[in-house]
Amino acid sequence: MHMLESLKQRWNNYIKKLGEANAHNFGDQKLDCCSLNRKDQPESQPDTTVRKEDPHG
Numbered sequence: 001m002h003m004l005e006s007l008k009q010r011w012n013n014y015i016k017k018l019g020e021a022n023a024h025n026f027g028d029q030k031l032d033c034c035s036l037n038r039k040d041q042p043e044s045q046p047d048t049t050v051r052k053e054d055p056h057g
Helices: 002-026
Strands: none
Touching: none
């Protein structure tokens, strides 16, 4: 029985660390497509858009 208790303790430690990592990465807000990956991201799009000419048109 000691082996099963050890396995259960390691599993609980893994779940706890996983939860802490998720809280660190995503905060305590609800995860949805509108807010995911928007936290702490710098604006990566330039002010103007450069369009390439279509060689077939």
